[in-house]
Amino acid sequence: MDIKNTLNDELLAQDFAGDEYSHLYLARYKQMASTYAEIENSIAVLSDIGSSQSYIYYGGVGEVLGLALQGDSLVIDSIWEENIFCRIHPDDLLKKHTHELQFLHFLKNISAKERGNYYLAEWLRMCDENGVYYSVLHRMFYVISPNSGNIRLALCLYNLTGEFSAENMIVNSVNGCRTDIDTHDCSDLLSLREKEVLTLIGKGKSSKEIACDLSISIHTINRHRQNILQKLHVNNSAQAFSIAHELHLL
Template sequence: MDIVNKLKKELLKQAFTEEQKQTERLNECKHIASIYAQTENAIAVLSDMKANISYIYYGGVAEKLGLAERNTAKTIQSIWEEEIFSRIHPDDLQEKHLQELRFFHFLKSVPEKKRPDYYLIHNMRMRDHSGRYVHILHRMFYIASHSNGSVWLSLCLYNFSMDTSLSCTILNSADGQTLELEKQNCNDLLSDREKEILQLINKGKMSKDIAQTLSISINTVNRHRQNILEKLQVNNSIEACRIAKELHLL
């Protein structure tokens, strides 16, 4: 799934610096994740974007789903918890990654100190131990950033959902404000010229036609096309237009 590659690249390509008390802060966040798992019976996943490592803590939800025994934990060498992802309904998994990409870019516009106030919440379907899909509430927090603005630690929580009508929403836990994620876009992913070219591609225009329309060379058009594919992490123009529409770039 191309959106997966895009999200992973956005998270892992960030520039990280050596920070004072980094180990202390990591241990604090690991403790927070373990407490969530114990008190809410949640599956809590703390992901370290700098080290590309995840710390997973299992509560009663994990036992019910057949993933692990409650009050256990493990560490994996990836920010991608494939064992959990493999249980999520394919349609919901694609939506999850897309919304997380939107959320990541939304937080880039938020002052570092206020980022932990915001979290993403939405419903999804996951298979239990019998293969039956059950409703799960997923919450995602970016709970620590580096001084240069790079997002460092994320916390994902999985609980059984009591209200399946909840739509994908950003909540500010400090003031109760809610934001509709569909209205948050990723405009900074592409330059204005790249969006202009992609709009013409979406209309079926070839590079030669685009060059004439914009009064630029074909080489320039092709360079922009290649940049678009790389930024959206897709293999062709059809996929680029599809992902761009999902991200409200078209």
Template sequence: MFYDYLCKGKSLYLSTQCLLITISFPDMDIVDKLNKEFLTQPFCKNEQLPEELNEYKRIAYNYARIENSIAVLSDMHTNISYIYYGGTAETLGIARKGDNQNLESIWEKEVFKYIHPDDLAEKYVQELRFYHFLKQIPHKKRADYFLMSKLRMRDPSGKYIPILHRMFYVATHSNDSMWLALCLYNLSVDPTMSCRVINSTNGQVIELEKQDCSKLLSDREKTILQLIDMGKTSHEIARELFISKNTVSRHRQNILEKLQVKNSIEACRIAKELKLLF
């Protein structure tokens, strides 16, 4: 599995701590990161068949109809969301049961403004980490996993009530780009539930908060990445650490491979998200 591969038998650290994002989204840093990850993927246009999109729209509609979910199908390529409102939306005062709408964004902001600010901030971070988790899973098996977490959402009286949030990546292209995401919001019967990833084929539960990824990078790799983050060149790093420039280059390549990123800027960003850099 992903965390076994990354951490060599150690737990994967996916803490949920982050800066708070208010309902008006004044700090868009994490949102910008997600947009960059999701919307700039190299999509395969010949694999985006209208009939496949319509099939998943019907699935989202049926979740809203049968489970009373708020079902949001997000198309990462066109940056469009299709929202179907079940009874949960009516309970929260968001929309009437049976309503639906299309938004020119992958973000369902009409729903987000009812989420407690603390939980919304955590939701963004967990979704970024879930995305990178799935990047290590063979693309044909990604739909087997879903992210499940608890949110607090405001009802018409102003009271925050527990909501179960689930997220699936239901369609992935052959080049590993994730095309369609499905988010479901339902009234929760377990307000104490922690955020977790679940494999729906075998029931495996992965507790995100309890994982530890401190051993993902070696101490030397962390030191080099810290110096890269400070803006130092490979030549400067080699001179400071008394090693050859070729050794620095080899460490840099290992870092990119372990973090599954394409460049040092992305490596520094992901390492900070995983609390490997501070």
């Protein structure tokens, strides 16, 4: 999934060389994740971005969905819990990755000191082993390294809920303020010129026509096209236009 690839690359591109005490953070948050699974009956997933490993702890939700017995745990060599993703409605999975990319860009625009105050809350549809869908509240917390300001760990919690909400929010856990993730501006992902080019591509214009409209060379237009594809991690302009709309870039 292209959005997921973009998010993956941005997270793994961080320099973890300055995270001297990462093993201490990991031990502490593994215990927290296990406790969430026990007390809230969550499926709790702790992803160590530096080592590309995830630790999954199953509460009662895991048993209801037929994923694992309550109290089970699992270690995987990835920061993506694909065994859980396959139970999320495909439309919701795309939105989930899109929201997480938006959340990451939201955090990049505030100070490292404040980043740990925020989490993402969104509603998903997840099915059990018989294909019956349930409403699930997914919460995602990034753990910020105090040494480097890197996002070192990601904690995801999946809980069954009796209601489904269309609201997907970035929440400040200190003061309770909420930001609607679906209307959040992450416009810095593409430059102004790249947005202009992509908008004209979406209108079906050729590179020659775009060059004429913007009074720049075809060579420059083609360079912008390549930059857009690389930044959005897509294979063609149609996919780029679609994802740009998902991220509210245009």
